[in-house]
Amino acid sequence: MESVKIKQLLEAYFEGTTTLAEEKLLQDYFNNERVADDLVQYQPIFAGLKAAKSERSTRTFALPESKPQSNKAWWYSIAAMLVVAFGVGGFYLSQPNYSQEEKEALEAFEKSKQAMVLLSENLNKGTEQLTVVGQFGKTKDKIFE
Structure with a gap:
């Protein structure tokens, strides 16, 4: 009966599920001196663990002294x-602060710029049409010569 219980404990021990007790x-x-014949093969394992537990090192270790932080x-x-504070402050202060008059002038400038772009596009279209008229004139001159 005791041998069966020890075998179960050995299986649990090798699986890593045993408690300290x-x-x-x-x-x-x-x-102990009384070990079952079929379990004698495990006796050296536990004898080695007992010997390892009783071992003590005689070597002295010199730990480096910690320097004060x-x-x-x-x-x-x-x-x-x-x-970081100077960076954030510099970025914040570098943003332009326009007066109301300057803001209105910038707004008028943007509108003027858009009007000029529109005028330029329309003039380019007109120039393309003049090229067609010029081509028509050359062709007419060739025919009437």
Whole structure:
């Protein structure tokens, strides 16, 4: 009966679903002298885990001393905020502020510009028609010669 329970615990152990209490039970069982014959093959695993648990390092480790943090990080962040503030302020202040008279003049200029473009397009159409009239005149002169 105990052998069946240990086999179930071993399956769960190798799947990684055991609790710490179940793992302790397995370690106690396999580190004991009374292990079932069909489970003897697992005894070296738990003996190795017990030996690894009791190992201690004799090597001394020298950790580097941590330097006190400087205030450079604060200065960098303050400098970055100032750069951003000057950039936003400069952009905002560089926008032109026109008076009402200047706005009306710009509006009149845009309307005049649109009228000139329209006039230019119509003159170009008229010029194309004059080319046709000129061609007609040349053809007429050739015929009446």
